[in-house]
Amino acid sequence: MPTEHIFPTGAEAAADLAGRIARILSDAIAARGIATIAVSGGRSPRPVLEALAKAPLDWTKLIVTLVDERWVEPSSADSNERLVRETLLQGPAAEARFVPMKNAAADAYAGQVAAEPDFAALPWPLDIVLLGMGDDGHTASLFPGAAELPNGLSSPARTMAVTPPAAPHQRLSLTASAILDSRHIFLQIGGTEKRAVYARALAGGAVEELPIRLALCQDEVPVEVWIAEG
Numbered sequence: 001m002p003t004e005h006i007f008p009t010g011a012e013a014a015a016d017l018a019g020r021i022a023r024i025l026s027d028a029i030a031a032r033g034i035a036t037i038a039v040s041g042g043r044s045p046r047p048v049l050e051a052l053a054k055a056p057l058d059w060t061k062l063i064v065t066l067v068d069e070r071w072v073e074p075s076s077a078d079s080n081e082r083l084v085r086e087t088l089l090q091g092p093a094a095e096a097r098f099v100p101m102k103n104a105a106a107d108a109y110a111g112q113v114a115a116e117p118d119f120a121a122l123p124w125p126l127d128i129v130l131l132g133m134g135d136d137g138h139t140a141s142l143f144p145g146a147a148e149l150p151n152g153l154s155s156p157a158r159t160m161a162v163t164p165p166a167a168p169h170q171r172l173s174l175t176a177s178a179i180l181d182s183r184h185i186f187l188q189i190g191g192t193e194k195r196a197v198y199a200r201a202l203a204g205g206a207v208e209e210l211p212i213r214l215a216l217c218q219d220e221v222p223v224e225v226w227i228a229e230g
């Protein structure tokens with residue numbers, strides 16, 4: 001079962017989560033000389049990434065990457081890379097090494113072939129995987145109903161290409177095995193709908209129906225969840 005951190009507001013949850021991430025990254029740098037974090041996109045992580053950017057870390061020792069990316073140009077409002085550049089990679093944090101998922105390939109399937117070696121070369125396990133969750137129970141870009149989901153749940157590769165059944169843009173995503181090759185998995189949720197999906201995911205059922213279960217219902221990696229009630 002995940003460890004839960006419950007806060008009245010999203011702002012309080014984000015501040016606490018950013019502090020926890022900064023402490024773990026600092027300890028990782030002290031222990032191994034390098035720290036790694038893969039972050040989610042979408043709307044939820046913005047305040048966490050903005051707060052984390054202010055942490056007094058040796059950013060030159062940090063590798064930042066994404067858990068998933070929409071196959072759009074980094075200038076697009078839908079780009080997860082754009083979110084990370086606008087929020088986290090600011091000021092001293094811009095010294096971190098950022099490993100993007102989007103490359104010049106025409107689609108996410110060709111892009112996956114080009115991106116996989118960069119991801120295979122990362123220093124695994126990652127220190128932190130910061131997940132989000134959609135209202136359909138998807139995490140990273142492991143979408144229920146996607147033709148590529150069975151492969152994403154079983155592949156030993158680090159990355160997978162996927163076409164979401166009901167969301168825009170082809171995606172590149174970490175696979176389940178890559179997400180679980182980590183020292184800490186953190187999940188951020190807020191709002192009535194997501195809290196209900198989270199409760200359903202904990203209650204049981206197939207990972208194919210609610211892919212967030214791949215992180216919540218396993219014993220390999222400690223999972224902590226930051227929940228905003230407001």
Ligand SMILES: O=C1O[C@H](COP(=O)(O)O)[C@@H](O)[C@H](O)[C@H]1O
Pocket residue numbers: 040041042043044045067068069070080131132133134135139140141
């Ligand atoms: O499309 C995506 O959705 C999920 C959830 O996003 P949110 O806007 O509801 O927070 C996100 O975790 C994922 O990284 C993103 O690409």
